[in-house]
Amino acid sequence: MYLTQCLHRAVQQYPDRTATAFRGRRRSYGEFGERVARLAGALVGLGMAHGDRVAMLAPNSDRYVEYIMGVWWGGGVLNPINVRWSVPEIVYSLDDCDTRILLVDDTYLPHVEAIRAKAKHAPLVIYAGDGEAPEGMLSFETLIADTPPIEDAWRGGDDLACIMYTGGTTGFPKGVMQTHLNLWSGCVPRLAEMPQPPNCVVMHVAPLFHVAGLGRVVTQFLAGGTHVLVPSFDAGELLATIEREGVTESVLVPTMIQALLAHPDLSRYNLSSLRRLYYGASPSAGAMVEQLLAQFPGIELSHSYGLTETCPVVSSNPPENHSDAARRSGLSRSVGRGGIGVTIRIVDAEGREVPRGTVGEIVVRGPNITPGYWNKPEETARAMRNGWFHTGDGGYMNEQGYVFIVDRIKDMIVTGGENVYSAEIENVIARHPAVAMCAVIGVPHEHWGEAVHAVVVLKPGAKLDEATLREHCREFVASYKCPKTVEFRDALPLSGAGKILKKDLREPYWSGKARETK
């Protein structure tokens, strides 16, 4: 499981097939292979030794795919930077895993000066845009033009392929170590479960610094098809790209799918090439699936569940479970079953398997599981117990092995010995027409241990009182699940990625008390 193997195969067997397409620029696998071997030579020439990290801070492009393969070809390790991060977060990741080379394109040029000033070791910067390299930076294109191709470093197996930083919502970001074996094992079985023909054309919209994006790049290399790169989400550009490139499949999140479906020019594009959409876990995907199947009859939908630590896929719900019957039976709400190589169990707090239908923590094992967090042995030990990676997600498994996710374990509220899943109650509260946003947390309670507490933001001009909201909840869920207390606010604290920071909501209630707030 050298991740470069698929490039050897492409160059040997189908050098004329299109490897990358980016805004009309196309490169064949022959050309791509040559550029990768030259870029690898340049990086090695700039000091990249085996195992050294190289970062990229840029939206999706054909050069991003060359960066991925070029670093691996030269024996290095990716540090693909989340473009939504602030400079201090970027600098933290560069410092944490000692990254000395940084690729940027035009979009993030303005960050370079601050990064250089604040990083422990000011990185060597390579400009990977279309123009001239700014002063003090090397040019991606010049390096490729001037460096002869080198032989593959043939890194593989347990060698690191990537350090991918996750989360800012739960404290300092953690660098998830992903080996060649991890990414290979997380991607090859996907092809066995949902085969892709060699002429498949995948559109990468999900950012390549995210494990879903990187995983799809690896899977597409294994399949041997064409990568179409889209730098950011714009429904119109996506529709035009699908038509122009004959895109056959893509990974999208539900909000993107909804935007596509709502686009006024949807019917003016020829989207007949589109055969399959993969989408990420979402509790509200039901209506979207129905609309999607009405718009694209016969399209294959696959719903996957995974984490950065599982490189990426834990389970997938295949197209046949999106049928009318499956939607009626509720099977379409499952995230699927453990695939080839990945074993899933649902366990209690002591790690014992719980009976089917009972909610517990989802734990997994398999060759796709990260060896741990970079330089964080304690966090690694907390996640990896008795050989099982603890996802922190709560869920249950039905008799056929299908997994249903209910909540983050740490968002689960234990009140009077009963488990309440905040997501369930948030969905109920959100149905009230006056509610714009809400969060449900557990707060300390003398008698019940924890009590259900709701924090609610109303729509502009809307009115709602606590008693009415509690009544609304009681219509849908058992009384013990309804909020004991409700707090109305003007806004909720959000992370950079738009996630509600429940930790901040919990803190004032729990400071000095036993519950671990993270």
Place this chain on the structure above:
Amino acid sequence: MYLTQCLHRAVQQYPDRTATAFRGRRRSYGEFGERVARLAGALVGLGMAHGDRVAMLAPNSDRYVEYIMGVWWGGGVLNPINVRWSVPEIVYSLDDCDTRILLVDDTYLPHVEAIRAKAKHAPLVIYAGDGEAPEGMLSFETLIADTPPIEDAWRGGDDLACIMYTGGTTGFPKGVMQTHLNLWSGCVPRLAEMPQPPNCVVMHVAPLFHVAGLGRVVTQFLAGGTHVLVPSFDAGELLATIEREGVTESVLVPTMIQALLAHPDLSRYNLSSLRRLYYGASPSAGAMVEQLLAQFPGIELSHSYGLTETCPVVSSNPPENHSDAARRSGLSRSVGRGGIGVTIRIVDAEGREVPRGTVGEIVVRGPNITPGYWNKPEETARAMRNGWFHTGDGGYMNEQGYVFIVDRIKDMIVTGGENVYSAEIENVIARHPAVAMCAVIGVPHEHWGEAVHAVVVLKPGAKLDEATLREHCREFVASYKCPKTVEFRDALPLSGAGKILKKDLREPYWSGKARETK
């Protein structure tokens, strides 16, 4: 890549599906999983520690599949014995890798006494037949009935899964070490390249002690379908089994396929379930393919190339390359292209890649390649050079990466600086109606270095002289490829498996000379 993972998945997701069928006896995956966990417990109770070898000497059966999974579940390593071997060969393999537990069924009971007497450590013997266990042996069924199931040992990755002994024709047998990762990596990509539906029913005719048989068992476990076991090749039994079990696919060698096609009752069986046949490399498969496609229109044929050391598949020629057009273009004679994870090169004696179309040695690298031969570091170093496993097979690659095998490298004759492939000349000689069998070898020649020499066995009563045979050859191949000398014999020296022992033919010519005869 725990090889037991597929059993966890089966028991969790489809416990009622049929796991094994043997002469009408069927066991569900639920039952199979329970028996495996009990057998593992019994083996551990008998002293099998992690990494310990356990042998089985028996034809294919459902218990053979339980042995495979049970040994892995308990943390042990398979030593599946070639049933064609003599007692000294069996004892050699037991002694060589220190195997202390041996499973036998009725067929090979007569060997047990001699094995016990001659082995360095008389093995503990488990009788895995249908009757009562003979005195001094344990009973497979009693062990399963009496032992509670144990938890999986979760061995995987670089842990050994099997030591498979190969060849007696080239000196002492060598124990090829096959890790969990090797077998997983040799099998998972097969499913990506030729997907199998979960309801597939595979008939195992190829012996399970052979890598083709074991590899298909692993692939079928990954696919999650049913294993149908056939103990030995009998065309009539095969036809009846296909009908009775609804067999969808099987691995067969060309002689088996020919026997099936020639069976007088062929048309009386309902063979409509048969969807796919995998067959091993054979130079004379052309006519068979034509006949097979005429008899079973629409059947998918896949031709694979592999070795015990490649666990098992190096390359496969898919169904589409068996079409009329592919047969006319010669593409159907290829063994296919490097698959997902396996990189193939054709190299010269110094390890340099040769141009397309030029014959050289086939070398491969990938996660499926054995770490080496048990206790034979020198043999390992000879085969594994610069990261590439040297197959010993000569072949060439066309512009699209398709590999064509021409000969074993050591059977190649270098005469006057030209390479002559003995297989090519043997095929020409065999076309002469008077010839029953032949072998072509290189013998020392003062002027040419080596000279082409043919050893020929005539059909009973047939007559042929050297000059006529040379003339026959000259009709088909260049003069330098024609035998300089011909020797007529009553018989050729054969190995137990029916292979011609060219080493014995060469020896008298080369003893004391430089050519290495192996």
